[in-house]
Every structure is written in C-alpha cells, then in structure tokens.
Amino acid sequence: MGEAIVHVNGVDLCTETFGAPGEPPILLVSGMAASMDWWDTDLCRRLALGGRHVIRYDLRDTGRSVTYPPGAPGYTGDDLIDDAVGLIDLLAGGRAHIVGISMGGAIAQHVAIDHPERVATLTLVSTSTGPDDDLPRMEERIEAAFADPAPEPDWSDPEAVVDHLVEGQRLFAGPDAFDEAYVRGIVRQAVARTIDMESTAKNHAVVKGSGATRHRLGEVTAPTLVIHGGADPFFPPGHAVMLAREINRAQLLMLDGVGHEPLPPSTWDIVVPALLGHTATPTG
Template structure:
C-alpha cells in the first residue's frame, strides 16, 4: 500500500502530513486531538481504512510531532487557524472536498472547519468530542478531571514525568470493551515524544481551548449553515 509523506506550508507553519492509499479514492482527513501528533491515529487503522478504498491523510497539528513548534506559553496561532490548517491541507493535496474525522479537540476543529467551509466537507465523523453550541452534556468523571488538573503540576522539561502522565492518561481514557494494552501505549508515547523537538510546546493547546472556543457559536447559526 503506498504511503507518502509531505510537508505543507500554511500561514507561516510547516505541517507534517502522511497519506495512505490510492489518491483517486474518496479522501478522508483525520484530525487528532489536544497535544497528540498524527501517530495517535494508529498505522494499522489508517492502512485498514485505505484498504476500504479511502485516501487517508493524517497530520501533525501545530506544536506536535514534526510540525512547527512555538515557545511554550506563546502559541503563534488561534483555534481558527487550526481549522484553516485542515482546509489548507486539502488545498495542498488538490482536494476540493473530503470526509473529515476528528478526535477530541480534533472534533471541535473538524466542526469549525465544516461550519466555515460546508461546501468542502462531505461528512463529519466525531469521536470523543462534543457538538458545538450544545450545553448540558455529561462531563468527564471526577477522577479524570483531577488527573487532568495534575498536568499543571508537571515539570514539562522532565521527559520521564511527561511520559508517566501520558501513560496514566491513556489508561484512564481506555474503553471497557477491549483490555488496555499498557505496553503498546508506552511504545506509542515513546515514539511520539522522540519525534517532537519540544514536547512541552504541545501544552499551548491548553491556551487555545481556555480562551474563546468555537462552542460559543449559536445553535441557530449552526442550523442555518447545515439545514
């Protein structure tokens, strides 16, 4: 199965992308969540999607993987820029439209991209995320919220401490249908951290979602664009 790598220049940033499968197949852009590079879309997952006649593209968000990194605490981009990045990647691959799939924060990015460019989005697949402008949904568990807040106390220059936090995070986020594979998660975390020139820069994503989120859009605005 053909796998190609490509660096895409968008808005002053260089984004590392990777494509699986036949470019003539229907395109699917995978958008990963907070602090996570494209590696969190597993290789096998991408390969199996491509085997189902999809042209699969994954990429490193800004401040992750091999894409452009910014000083910790000083993201040189906005949340809307991340949505524009998704469309810019389609442009770079010569794609007028694509299916979008977003995980967690990637789901919010996919939704904003679809709201701003509905003519370019064939379908939306949203995983472990929330719909924009909808309130009152169940929140995460108390245990996970406490775990997340512990990130503020981590020394983000200590790679061992970061890896330990991420290993706990993957265990807490694991589903109940399949056993958590701690060894595979540890290998992935090690591989992910080794690719990033400054893994601490990924904490810039926290600042993006703590400011003005696209979720502030009105439900009526969303309906008017899609219905």
C-alpha cells in the first residue's frame, strides 16, 4: 500500500497498490495526460475488497513519474507499452489482468497482441484502434475544440490549471453526467501530485505512436471486455461495437449517458461487478 517509485524499462515510475499481493493482479493503465489519480482511490479499494491486487501508476510525464521538458518527450509509444510490460513483470509476477482507458486502452491492446503471455484478461475502456473510414467521427463540437483550443493557463498557477482542466473534462463528459465538484477534486489532487503539469498536458499528444492495431485484433487471445460510454463524443459507441465484433469472443458493456471520461462513481455498481467477474480467471 502507498505510493512507491520503481525502476522499470530504464526510468522511474510512481506506482500504488491496493489489496493483498497474493490476489489476482489488475494493472490499470491511464489515458492521455492522465495520472493514476483518475483511477479513483475508492474504485481501486472496491476492486481490492473483491479479492484483487490492484496496481495503478503514473504514466511518464504524469504525476510523480519521470518527466520531460514540455513539448519534448524523450520516449515513444513503444516505451509506454514496454513500461506496462515491465510493471507486470515487477509487480504482478509476469502476468496480470490489464485494464486500459482511452490511450491506456491502446497501450493495453499492444500488450495483449505482442505479449499475450503477460495478459490474463483484457478490458478496454472508452478506447478504439483510431480513426477509420467505417467508424463514426468525433462529434463536431469536439472537432471544433481541437481546431480552436482554449488559451493555455498560467502553468505556475495551480488554481488556474485546475480551472482549465475541469473545463476540458466538461467538454468530453456525458450530457447529464458531469459532476463538477467530483471532477474538480480529482483534478486538484492530480495537479498537487504532478511534477510538471505543462509537460503532462502537452507531451503525450506529440509522442510518436506505435501503429494501428485494428488489423491485428484477431490476434488477441485474452478474454476481453469492452466498456464504453453510450454518449462518448470522442469515440462514439460504434468504436466499441467494432472492438467487440473484431476481438474474438469479446463482451460489450455500454454505459448509458456516459461520455469519454474516467469511470464516474455512478457507474461503479455496474462496472465493479463486471470487472470482478471478468478477472476471476487465475493469472498463474
């Protein structure tokens, strides 16, 4: 229990675990520009109470993990994948249930495809394989926000950064699901823990990717659960339907009214039993 800095894949990453080490391990992989704070502590505890050893961590350039200058990440998408593999080896005995959200879902796909022996089960949350002609486009308001982004905050002013990030989260939330007080609490916690929020905000977006996975989804052998918001404006639900269709025997859990956002507490009574059921397979 508690945060720890571990040396993996040549860098220092900040991790935190919940539950007994002897229980089946679940590795939680965050999305773009998201520290492990977005895997809510209470959600992690509920999974641990269900008999799981839960591992969350700060991706590079988030939280207290290794950080690079803003706009100049010294790593690639392949390094982020190798970080996850290294954590599975170090903290999970070489095999884990892996749960990835958004960009973390892309990382999880690569781990499942290229390192199948490390993955007992795969859970993909609010993610995709990327844009494709037969997949629905992001909503126009999201495209407009990317084309004309909000002005940067003063990165030296924590409260200005908090306000900026909260408004960014509002944009991606479901139409009736945004709990500003809850989101503000998570954001404030993340900002307080993070070495350099400007690097967090900028660096993942310019990291060289690891290639599309759609043509390789048939190689996924791990039992797969796809969890997706029914009101996701960034990856509309058709992306989840595609994943569930093209990954062999994958199951789909659609969350009504939820957007492209960390799993809100209102979903936990559905999500936690689903994750515990899905990860009941032994990892040994």
